[in-house]
Amino acid sequence: MFEIFGIPSQALFSQLLIGLINGSFYALLSLGLAVIFGMLNIINFTHGAQYMLGAFVAFLLLQHAGIGYWPALIVAPILVGLIGMVIERTMLQWLYKLDHLYGLLLTFGLALIIEGLARNYYGSAGLPYQMPDVLVGGYDLGFMRLPIYRGWVIVASLTVCLGTWFVIERTRLGANLRAATENPTLVRAFGINVPRMITLTYGFGVALAAFAGVMAAPIYNVSPQMGSSLIIVVFAVVVIGGMGSIMGAIVTGFGLGVIEGLTKVFFPEASNTVIFVIMAIVLLVRPAGLFGRRA
């Protein structure tokens, strides 16, 4: 076995793979954020709480209705997405014309309320969620053991990310959406119901967060603060990728997962900080982010 920078290649490959797995979550979450920011111009600070809600809904479905992991993967995002749409209709829609700050404050406040409620009813230690039997176990890759579930996370996340990118950048629906962001009045003149489209877009972005939450439920404990610890990192990912850039969010999500994974080998103490160091550098060199268009 050969070594790279004093680290056995075996360890390095496995860390790269683990980085990709964590990157899958970053990508899924930052994608939702990018979609919402790109289309609604809202900085959705509730995203972490919505991710947590996804996991909780999956847990509650299993506990009270006997609905397992696979249906929950569809049902939970839809339910949480609907909650998101209610929030958009009743609160967010009044803020589009105001400064970004108001949207940020509202969504941040909502996140605190949702997390506080969850903590009040379920405590902070979290609840266990069983993995579906098919995905238990692992493959021996020679350099590491890959749990089947983690492999599934990469596949599912890539599929959803690329699917979303395709819909927004390559289909007629996506073209309408992008046009509506650029010039809502003109798009309305073509007979397209812009407010409804925006509500659905927000619901979709929220559903993506909930989807990531269901994916995370069997790996991490379902706990009220599972979102808040992740959301800051995800925001950094979006800023590095370029606010509102779909592909930027996906690529940076996976890329930063890998960089963070490598940091855990070379300098573990800094693994929580490295993403922010990169963010600072990127902002200095390219203020619009790696994939962002200059406003």
Place this chain on the structure above:
Amino acid sequence: MKRLLSLTAVAVALAASSAQAQQVSVKIGVMSDMSSLYADIGGPGSTAAAKLAIADFAKSNPNVKVELVSADHQNKADVGSGVVNKWYDTENVDLVIDVPNSGVALAVSQIAATKNKVFIVSGAAASDLTGPKCNANTIHWTYDTWMLANGTGKALVKTGGDSWFFLTADYAFGHALERDTAAAVEANGGKVLGKVRHPLNTNDFSSFLLQAQTSKAKIIGLANAGGDTINSIKAGAEFGIVKGGQKFAGLLVFASDVNALGLATAQGLTLTETWYWDGNDNNRAWTKRWQTERAAAGKFPTMVQAGVYSGITHYLKAVASLKSGADGKAVVAEMKKLPTDDVLFGKGTIRADGRKIHDAYLLEVKSPAESKYPGDFYKVKATIPAAEAFRPLKDGGCPLVSG
């Protein structure tokens, strides 16, 4: 978020007897992690325990008036210091109790000494609190890193776990726990192969676990707590750590963690605690009252929360005996003089260095098949007598002892 909840705990009915009895009033502040990874270890459950202690004490001592406040330190030493300074300086708080998170506890201990108030540590673990950093105003109540290391570490080395790799939370508590456990492992003939230090409140442990796996150590010592321990053990099950022949040592595992992990994942884990809710009839009866007070039927109190009850009970005894809570040093000296005795921890003592002494229990988590009812978590493998459970007085390096 800073939450300052103020409540008058005991409305003392001033009966005819008050004419003779001298009225003493004290104010107690429960400071804990109310909203993050340690909130189920201490948190609102500690406040509930404090209320029970105050209510029980008021029954026999109506002349002592106790007020209770609580706050969240958010696991930040600066936030915690700010709250405690304000409490001691402007809100007349006499006793601060709990404070899980050794970083915050070490800071609060210094403040208590400077302002001559009282600090009882229940939630924090670093044995330095009664070692080099001890002072005449601080009492370390429930457990500490030396006791955990001596219980779990020693037991595992003796049963063949002689090579160790540490997963350590990168702050005062993790460092102290790692240091004390490594010492216990080496003293019993084992060796430490390596360690990795992770930031507090880490989400994903798979990377660190792979490093532990490559080390080929027989035991992976988890020198972390709360959510960090839970996530380590869950990821360990997924990456086949236990199937591969390695074993986890949960150096600090609480009942709330076992509850969160589920027995299927946690079974077989060896750990040490000083109090178990299902240990005897007194504990079970108290647990019922605590669940009602906490309004959480499915939760089980941890040793930290039980320690808050026991600590406040003894503090109030000392205050009643002195008829004043004003002089922190005098109260602590009185607490050390009086033998401790309460329904949860039984009889015990407090040493010169501020260490409260009681029995500890070496426990093993039951399998789902062995567990008969909710909360039936542990088999008691051994009782470590009070005299052996904690670090010998002379080894701590506490200036109060060496003079």
